[in-house]
Amino acid sequence: MTIFALSSPPGKGGVAVFRVSGPAALNSYHVLTKRKKPLPPRKATYCRMMHPIDGGVIDRGLAVYFQAPASFTGEDVVEYYTHGGTAGVAAMLSALAACEGLRPAEAGEFTKRAVLNGKLDLTEAEAVGDMINAETEIQHQLAAAQYEGSLKQLYDGWTARLVQMLAYQEAEIEFPDEDMPDGIAEDLRPQIAELLADMRAHLDDARKGERLREGLQIVILGPPNAGKSSLLNALAARDVAIVSEMAGTTRDVIEAHLNLGGYAVTVTDTAGLRGETTDAIEKEGMARARQRAAAADLKVFLFDAAEGFDGGFFQEIDDGTLLVANKTDTAKDAKIPDGAIPLSVKTGDGLTFFLKRLTDELSQRWALPKDHAPLLTRQRHRDTLEESATALEQSLAAELPELAAEDLRLALRALGRLTGRVDVEALLDVIFRDFCIGK
Ligand SMILES: Nc1nc2c(ncn2[C@@H]2O[C@H](COP(=O)(O)OP(=O)(O)OP(=O)(O)O)[C@@H](O)[C@H]2O)c(=O)[nH]1
Ligand SMILES: [Mg+2]
Numbered sequence: 001m002t003i004f005a006l007s008s009p010p011g012k013g014g015v016a017v018f019r020v021s022g023p024a025a026l027n028s029y030h031v032l033t034k035r036k037k038p039l040p041p042r043k044a045t046y047c048r049m050m051h052p053i054d055g056g057v058i059d060r061g062l063a064v065y066f067q068a069p070a071s072f073t074g075e076d077v078v079e080y081y082t083h084g085g086t087a088g089v090a091a092m093l094s095a096l097a098a099c100e101g102l103r104p105a106e107a108g109e110f111t112k113r114a115v116l117n118g119k120l121d122l123t124e125a126e127a128v129g130d131m132i133n134a135e136t137e138i139q140h141q142l143a144a145a146q147y148e149g150s151l152k153q154l155y156d157g158w159t160a161r162l163v164q165m166l167a168y169q170e171a172e173i174e175f176p177d178e179d180m181p182d183g184i185a186e187d188l189r190p191q192i193a194e195l196l197a198d199m200r201a202h203l204d205d206a207r208k209g210e211r212l213r214e215g216l217q218i219v220i221l222g223p224p225n226a227g228k229s230s231l232l233n234a235l236a237a238r239d240v241a242i243v244s245e246m247a248g249t250t251r252d253v254i255e256a257h258l259n260l261g262g263y264a265v266t267v268t269d270t271a272g273l274r275g276e277t278t279d280a281i282e283k284e285g286m287a288r289a290r291q292r293a294a295a296a297d298l299k300v301f302l303f304d305a306a307e308g309f310d311g312g313f314f315q316e317i318d319d320g321t322l323l324v325a326n327k328t329d330t331a332k333d334a335k336i337p338d339g340a341i342p343l344s345v346k347t348g349d350g351l352t353f354f355l356k357r358l359t360d361e362l363s364q365r366w367a368l369p370k371d372h373a374p375l376l377t378r379q380r381h382r383d384t385l386e387e388s389a390t391a392l393e394q395s396l397a398a399e400l401p402e403l404a405a406e407d408l409r410l411a412l413r414a415l416g417r418l419t420g421r422v423d424v425e426a427l428l429d430v431i432f433r434d435f436c437i438g439k
Contacts, residue, residue, distance in 0.1 A: 003105035003113075004028070004096045006089055013084030018092060021071070021110055024101030025078040029063050031099045032080075039078070041067040049080065051095045058091045059083055073110050074117030115420060122420035123151040126378065130213065137262030138212055141368060142377060150374035151381070154202070155419050161195055162412045169405040189396060192408075196392040202376065203385055209375030210382070211297060212366060215257065215264035218358075219292045221316050222302035223309060224248050224272025227326040230345040231302060232256060232269040235355075241269045248272060251285040253292055261359030263366065268292050273314065290316065298361060300324060305342065306331035322361065324354060381418060388414035 002022025008015065020028050029039045033047045044062045051058055061082040071077035082092055096102055111128050114120045120128070123146055130143035165188050220228045224247035232241050236256035242249055254269040270292055271285030293299055293316040301317050303309040305325035311317060323340040325331075329347045336342050341357055343350040369375065376382060388411045395407030 002028075002102045003109055004102050005105040005110070006093060007079075008084065010089065011084075012086060016082050016084035016089050016092070018080040018082070018096065019110060020078045020080075020096065020102065021073045021075045021113060022101070023076060024099065025076045026065065028096060028099040028102060029065070029078050032095055033063070039063060039065040041065045049082065049092065049095065051091065052098045058095055059088055069117065069119075072119065073113040074119045075113060118421070121152045122418065123155070123381070124149060130377065136259045136264040138368065139264050142209060142212055142375065145372065145374065146377060150372070151376065152419060154374050155415055158195060158198070159412065159415050159419070161191070162408060162415065165191055166405060166408040166412060169401060169408055173401050173405060192392055192396055196389055196396070199385055199389045199392070203382065203389065205375060208366065209377040210379065212263070212375070213377045215266050216297040216362065216366060217268065217292070217295060218265050218298045218300060219268045219270060219296035220300045220302060221270055221273060221289060221293055221314075223304070223307075224274055226272065226302045226304050227345050228272065228302050229254070229269050231300075231326070232267055234345050234351060235267055248279070248282050251281050253288050260355075261362060263359070263362045265362070273316070275313070298322070298365070300358070302326050304331070305334045305336060308334070308337065322357060384414050384418040388418075
């Protein structure tokens with residue numbers, strides 16, 4: 001079936017782009033334009049589009065033909081460019097629906113077809129979604145690297161190594177009397193161990209890619225009334241949280257999603273922490289604050305410069321916590337503890353410096369790898385790789401060659417699910433063919 005969709009965002013815009021993919025794509029051009037001449041591939045052709053039912057003119061625009069397999073989906077694709085008005089877009093969609101063999105695409109269906117036709121592997125398809133959803137520079141860089149095939153290349157390389165190992169292992173089992181070098185399966189162990197180490201190193205990344213993709217958690221903590229909610233509002237440049245001179249104003253956790261220096265972050269304001277309270281709601285608020293603190297990627301501890309704070313009292317503070325002495329406008333002579341950043345949210349003094357420290361901290365702790373080593377970006381990657389690695393471990397521990405082979409097979413299948421590309425049996429056939437002498 002041929003599918004079509006508006007590929008540009010809905011609403012008013014300079015240009016609207018419609019994508020049609022499938023065997024009837026080219027025919028839609030002849031139907032909409034009433035032209036008989038073939039549409040040349042890879043050239044923009046200026047044309048008038050008319051509704052197939054009443055012949056009414058919809059618009060004048062461009063049609064471009066991408067001949068299979070040289071298209072995004074690997075199928076015949078025709079794209080139309082028209083003016084981006086609401087009614088015009090609706091008319092164009094209705095015209096396409098009236099073309100024989102065409103139906104509206106489901107969400108993600110073009111990318112799905114690209115995967116099924118081998119144009120993209122699963123990690124690249126995921127990257128298409130990430131490219132569309134990226135809101136910050138770092139998210140975009142991560143998505144772009146993945147779309148360029150960084151993960152695909154890594155996993156394809158591992159797959160090739162595994163297929164080779166499995167072929168040797170199976171050959172040893174199937175053709176024990178064949179003229180093969182002795183102990184070939186024995187020699188596999190270092191190779192398996194090496195692949196396992198590579199996988200473990202890739203997995204042992206403190207979830208960097210996942211966190212950068214999903215957004216880092218910055219949690220603002222501190223005693224009541226220190227100005228935590230005021231700071232969140234200043235960072236978000238809007239009134240997200242209620243600010244008042246009453247200690248204990250904030251009870252729940254309040255979040256704002258921001259772009260800080262190219263990083264997607266969620267900044268969380270929390271209830272003020274103090275020792276004793278009989279107020280059940282405040283107690284719950286503090287419990288939630290501590291929970292968030294424990295899961296934070298970066299903690300900002302804010303205190304009143306005039307009051308200082310007792311470091312021993314707050315277990316939430318660790319070496320990586322940014323200490324901020326707020327309200328310096330009212331505490332001109334206060335001694336600010338070493339390493340604390342002076343700030344007045346009220347006057348804005350020190351805000352630029354604080355922001356710089358914050359973004360420096362992010363880019364130091366969460367820099368993309370300099371060697372462009374690919375980062376896994378999803379729990380799905382982690383789960384399947386863990387499965388693959390565990391199977392490799394089992395293979396190393398297996399006593400019988402048959403069991404070792406079965407574990408290698410499991411490891412290979414898991415990798416196959418990761419990229420969505422490996423047909424294990426087919427790959428093995430290929431290897432077996434030029435491998436097993438005379439059989
Ligand atoms: N003078 C001065 N007052 C400030 C400053 N920052 C915040 N305040 C005031 O301090 C009071 C408390 O501010 P909030 O932002 O509500 O403090 P909080 O830490 O969120 O307090 P809780 O939610 O109760 O824990 C408000 O009256 C603010 O206007 C500052 O830099 N200087
Ligand atoms: Mg507050």
